[in-house]
Amino acid sequence: MTITATAAAAAVVGGGSPVINNLHHRIRIGIESLTPRLSRTNGTSSSELFSSQLRPLLNHRKNKLNFISRAADSASTQPAAAPNKSSLVTDEEFSLAKVSFGVIGLYGGVSLLGYGFGAYFNILPGSEWSAIMLTYGFPLAIIGMALKYAELKPVPCVTYADAQTIREKCATPILKQVRNDVIRYRYGDEQHLEEALKRIFQYGLGGGIARRSAPTLQMIREEVTENGRYCLVLVFEAKDLQLSDFEKRQAKFASFFGPDISAEVVEGEGNLYEVRLISDTTL
Known part of the structure; x- marks a missing residue:
């Protein structure tokens, strides 16, 4: 005799030994009802056959149902995972500056x-x-x-929850202003941070770059560094520049967007370069 799906489901949902014992009892009654039809084989009765051959199988099924029942109870009482503090947050703040x-x-x-x-x-x-x-x-x-x-048009802004939490206390006034300027509509400017890039890369001057090679701001990102500092990441696209062009102007980025910040330059995928402006202010 096989265990039906209904009985197995009842055992899992109930999660208690009375249901399993009842199933055990019903299987044994069904087998013993066949006793008159069984003949003795080599002097062994049907009751002995049940004890010697079918009882291990029944015990295995019983242990399996007990295991499933304990697993179901454990899953139902397991606490929910803690939310990721670095999850992305959406900017739902309304401002006329974000309207065209x-x-x-x-x-x-x-x-x-x-x-x-x-x-x-x-x-x-x-x-x-x-x-x-x-x-x-x-x-x-x-x-x-x-x-x-x-x-x-404004550039996309990616903000992490932990960075949003410490922005007001740790971000410098200049970093806040930079963020607010690039996520709103502007009129008459050729690109975002135009004045800053002009001074840092010195368009058309000795040691500078050609204006046509100027990097273009593609997006910004707010995150928290490993040591708990607020960081505003400026992601530029520069097809005609190399990482060295940004690295030798790293100090200029820090001085222009300072005080109380440090700058790091990281090369991204393709023609993208990240300038990380890290605030020195901590909680």
Whole structure:
């Protein structure tokens, strides 16, 4: 006789010996009901056959069910894993600096112009307001297009939970300003940190680099170093530069974004280079 799936499941869920003993009892009754049909073999009765051959198998099944029951109980009482303090956090803070005024002006102006023309030709209601909508819609659309043309989009910012926790106390005012400047829309600038890169790499000067070879900021990352210091990582793409071009300007990075910080340069994958600005302030 085989153990049914229903009985095995009941043994695991119950997790107690009464269920297993009941299963044991039912199997033994089923076997003993076959006793009249069994003939003696070499002087051995059916009861002896059950004891000598089937009892080890039954004990094995019983031990197996006990093991599964203990495993289920252990899994149900095991505490949840502690959250990773270095998990990524999303930036849900709302700020007007993160909104594109070019998009607002362009779509707002075009909407006023469209509705104004529709109202003027009596296609849409509100003909008495059509002149005002046309008057303000046209310049608003022009301003929106100009802002959209001069717009510099924010760079992605990756923040770890432990870095966010110590940012207010450990990050220097300059590091906070750098972070806030690059994660918002800017207008009229050719690239993020343009003034800083101009002074550090000395475009067109002796010992400097050509402006066309200037590195471009791709993203920033906030993390905590192994010794517990706040670190703002600037990730640049520079196809025409080498790691040595960044390493010999490492001190300039520290002095420009200082005081109270140290700078490290690390080469990333492809044409990416990381400048790590580490705050000297600790908790």
